[in-house]
Amino acid sequence: MATVHKINEDLVKERQKCTFNVQELTYLLDGGEEVTKERREFENILRNVKELQDEVPEVYLSHKERYENAVRKTCILQNVRNDFEKKREVLSPRNIFRAGYAVIKDVSPFFLHNGMFVPTIIGQGTPEQQAEWLPKAKAMAIIGTYAQTELGHGTFIRGLETTATYDAKTEEFILNSPKVTSYKWWPGGLGTTVNHCITVAQLYINGKKYGIHPFIVQIRDLETHKPLPGIKVGEIGPKMGFATANNGFLGFQNFRIPRKNMLMKNAQVLKDGTFVKGMNEKLTYGTMVMVRVNIVSDSAFHTAMAATIAVRYAAVRHQSQLKAKEPEVQIIDYLTQQHKLFIAIATSHAFSNTYTWLYQAYLKVVEDLGKQKQDHLPELHALSCCLKATSSRDAGVIVEQCRLACGGHGYMASSNLPIIYGYTTAAITYEGEHTVLLLQTARYLMKAWMSALEGKVLAPSVAYLVDWLKSDKQRWQNTPEVIVKGFQHVAAGKIKDAFDAIQKHVKAGKDYEDAWNLASVQLIKASEAHSRAILCDGYLRETVRTSSSVSPSLAKVLNHLVQLYIVYWTLETAGDLLVYSNIGKDDIAVLKEKYEELLALIRPNAVGLVDAFDISDEILQSTLGSYDGRVYERLMEEAMKSPLNKEPVNQSFHKYLKPFIKKAKL
Numbered sequence: 001m002a003t004v005h006k007i008n009e010d011l012v013k014e015r016q017k018c019t020f021n022v023q024e025l026t027y028l029l030d031g032g033e034e035v036t037k038e039r040r041e042f043e044n045i046l047r048n049v050k051e052l053q054d055e056v057p058e059v060y061l062s063h064k065e066r067y068e069n070a071v072r073k074t075c076i077l078q079n080v081r082n083d084f085e086k087k088r089e090v091l092s093p094r095n096i097f098r099a100g101y102a103v104i105k106d107v108s109p110f111f112l113h114n115g116m117f118v119p120t121i122i123g124q125g126t127p128e129q130q131a132e133w134l135p136k137a138k139a140m141a142i143i144g145t146y147a148q149t150e151l152g153h154g155t156f157i158r159g160l161e162t163t164a165t166y167d168a169k170t171e172e173f174i175l176n177s178p179k180v181t182s183y184k185w186w187p188g189g190l191g192t193t194v195n196h197c198i199t200v201a202q203l204y205i206n207g208k209k210y211g212i213h214p215f216i217v218q219i220r221d222l223e224t225h226k227p228l229p230g231i232k233v234g235e236i237g238p239k240m241g242f243a244t245a246n247n248g249f250l251g252f253q254n255f256r257i258p259r260k261n262m263l264m265k266n267a268q269v270l271k272d273g274t275f276v277k278g279m280n281e282k283l284t285y286g287t288m289v290m291v292r293v294n295i296v297s298d299s300a301f302h303t304a305m306a307a308t309i310a311v312r313y314a315a316v317r318h319q320s321q322l323k324a325k326e327p328e329v330q331i332i333d334y335l336t337q338q339h340k341l342f343i344a345i346a347t348s349h350a351f352s353n354t355y356t357w358l359y360q361a362y363l364k365v366v367e368d369l370g371k372q373k374q375d376h377l378p379e380l381h382a383l384s385c386c387l388k389a390t391s392s393r394d395a396g397v398i399v400e401q402c403r404l405a406c407g408g409h410g411y412m413a414s415s416n417l418p419i420i421y422g423y424t425t426a427a428i429t430y431e432g433e434h435t436v437l438l439l440q441t442a443r444y445l446m447k448a449w450m451s452a453l454e455g456k457v458l459a460p461s462v463a464y465l466v467d468w469l470k471s472d473k474q475r476w477q478n479t480p481e482v483i484v485k486g487f488q489h490v491a492a493g494k495i496k497d498a499f500d501a502i503q504k505h506v507k508a509g510k511d512y513e514d515a516w517n518l519a520s521v522q523l524i525k526a527s528e529a530h531s532r533a534i535l536c537d538g539y540l541r542e543t544v545r546t547s548s549s550v551s552p553s554l555a556k557v558l559n560h561l562v563q564l565y566i567v568y569w570t571l572e573t574a575g576d577l578l579v580y581s582n583i584g585k586d587d588i589a590v591l592k593e594k595y596e597e598l599l600a601l602i603r604p605n606a607v608g609l610v611d612a613f614d615i616s617d618e619i620l621q622s623t624l625g626s627y628d629g630r631v632y633e634r635l636m637e638e639a640m641k642s643p644l645n646k647e648p649v650n651q652s653f654h655k656y657l658k659p660f661i662k663k664a665k666l
Ligand SMILES: CCCCCCCC/C=C\CCCCCCCCCCCCCCCC(=O)SCCNC(=O)CCNC(=O)[C@H](O)C(C)(C)COP(=O)(O)OP(=O)(O)OC[C@H]1O[C@@H](n2cnc3c(N)ncnc32)[C@H](O)[C@@H]1OP(=O)(O)O
Pocket: 093, 094, 095, 097, 098, 100, 101, 104, 106, 107, 108, 111, 112, 115, 116, 146, 148, 149, 154, 155, 156, 157, 158, 188, 282, 283, 285, 286, 288, 289, 291, 294, 295, 297, 298, 301, 377, 378, 381, 430, 431, 432, 433, 436, 440, 443, 444
């Protein structure tokens, strides 16, 4: 029978202080009581699968063993999921992704199968193609990944070099990787796991280039798993994180696939080689838009994980005295610690709220596209780019801040903060590099600004530009609503400045493209300011909306958090606000006090707030962040698992140290 340990007394006291119903907030964050119940039920089942418990912590395994263990466990997870779904509803993607953490400490080698392979078949395949591949892919009879990036090109996908040349005689495409730079590089699971992939390649028909298109390609034999003739595939080696993601490379040599393997929901190639253009060539980029939207939710989750670990640890950890002769203080009582940690909680809420409306906007665009309507696509692209960029970057900063807030113990692998950081920081680069995506949004903002100058009606997310042009800056008040307007003024001011800078360079004789490059630092600043205004506005509006449907005690806490988020960013960007809005020095002084008040208001609820994220110990996998707060005992227990502690004297003593010491001259 498992030993039941006492909960750390500090945590018990913290939980008693909490002023709201933790369960109510969990249901709200999950999207309803039913979702929470489904999640907990599934996590409980996983908890009791003996084969999923690691005898040796993953960190002590070799690269190869770690990968093999991850495959083994992901197969078990998939089987448990299948059994679960036979009896009940299909698990929500969010719940299955979350449970994945309890099983695979790092990233699953199947990550890209569910994350991009299946969604691309859905988003880019015709009904016939979906009927052929979806059932197999969903049942995992075929396992796939998304192979787009090459050694030479990740960002500029129009420059991809893999070719797909149509042969009308055999009704096949011939895939080739003409140079080393055209090798696919990075796709998760490609190394040694998958047998299929979506390959993005340049289409050629009768010597004419038709741009990049997605193809579904079988790369390994389904029985032997050996690469098919004409395929060169392997793993790319160790990285900063993503240890078990099994990222791979892939090259083609005259590799033939049937015509029906080009995913043809958008553009098509007919039997005789006629190319039929789709409604919009950028629809080929659809899977990336979907993943960028989901990364906002991922960022919320990673921030919540780090906040849970660091807040619980800060409640348990005592260090230094505030006053002589008094006991050492819980580190959570240092205001600087609250400054580091409470923004982590609020940021996770800001991203969750943003994801809620962004995902709805995404679904609306997908529905519209089904009716051949694409009016809202540019706005969605601009929003998904800047919100992916900002949420992943903020999450990276926050996770690292949480690690630092745990002092030396945060540096231990067993705190799990290093792995969470490795994961979070990768998201700043993958699915569209940070700067590149900010510049995509900037492109939209420049157009929006021009439309505003021409007096046109703008899409909702940029409508503030029209208000800004029409009215004088609003009189400043230190209310969340006026501060959000202030963020919009900063964004509008920076958008105008960037636009003017481009015009100045063009007037001085530069090409538009060179002028763009010369103004690009201002352009990314404009994009960042736009993101912040969107995040604050959306978070505030969602909080006001949900507050009416929750208990008054919870509404109060949610209100504290959103205010903290807004005031935090006001103080962080005070310089910009002083330049572009009507805020005064005195207002900033008042807001500094307000910020300190908010920290004090959140303080009694800090542990309750992270408990409400409801991240089980199996998912957190952290010596510092477990629910019971047995920090020191767990650190020692984990240390004892080190293979170096399994023998009293390590052989290196006899082999090297002893002779070395003997030879040492005094
Ligand atoms: C075990 C794990 C447990 C996890 C637990 C987490 C729990 C979380 C809880 C819930 C989660 C719920 C679901 C979870 C899902 C998680 C995430 C899924 C996992 C996936 C993991 C991903 C791994 C990484 C994969 C990759 O990286 S794939 C490769 C990605 N590559 C890129 O992104 C390339 C970037 N480059 C581009 O996109 C383009 O090249 C470019 C930069 C946009 C430029 O393109 P192009 O040159 O063609 O265009 P431009 O000339 O610049 O512009 C022309 C016009 O086109 C418009 N445009 C551009 N793009 C688009 C678009 N996509 N859509 C619409 N329009 C577009 C542009 O605006 C221009 O318009 P114009 O009007 O100005 O002319």
